[in-house]
Amino acid sequence: MEDHLLVILPHPDDESFGVAGTMLNYKEKGGKVTYVCMTMGDMGRNMGNPPIANRESLPLIRKKELENAAKILKIDDLILLGLRDKTIEFEDEEKLSERIRNLIEDCQPTLVITFYPGYSIHPDHDACGAVVMKALASIPKENRPTVYALAISRDSETDLGKPQIINDVRPYLQQKLDALKAHKTQMQEVVRQTEIALQESNDEAVDRLKYERFWLYPFGDE
């Protein structure tokens, strides 16, 4: 079976932060990458500086930004679920997890990456992780792909221990930065701070940029 990485995250830009290097490395090794983005980030707080969007135009602009980032990250398939930003926790969990399960069955991924529910700071992140894990848990373990969970809250290591997977993504640093830059409306300040941190070179933020960390998610039936 061809290696196929399926990334499922809630917002345009989540992919560039947490998994950009891992996706590029997957491509380099000849695998296929699909990114399912649950929302259009239509409730994003930033409109660009100077503003290049307003509340009405933001979803369309963010869609374009995401398409640009997807090109830089060499994503084969970009799937937009079109859920409303900041409301994933209020979706019908049963229906959404069934939709995700159907997607997983269509894609036949060998690896799935999503947020670690409870350790991902933003309610959309936690809700996305929870519903994807629910979908994966319903797949018999013999057929279940490998699952990497992205935990980003401060207490992740204290509670979960060290991440089992640490990907050195230094070869992809420039593409990762370019992908972040593609998210113009949201990421200007982050990119500016990141570039400063890179120049100073021993910052915690730089370490997070160079190494992508994932935890194996326990389904309880392994």
Ligand SMILES: [Zn+2]
């Ligand atoms: Zn996000």
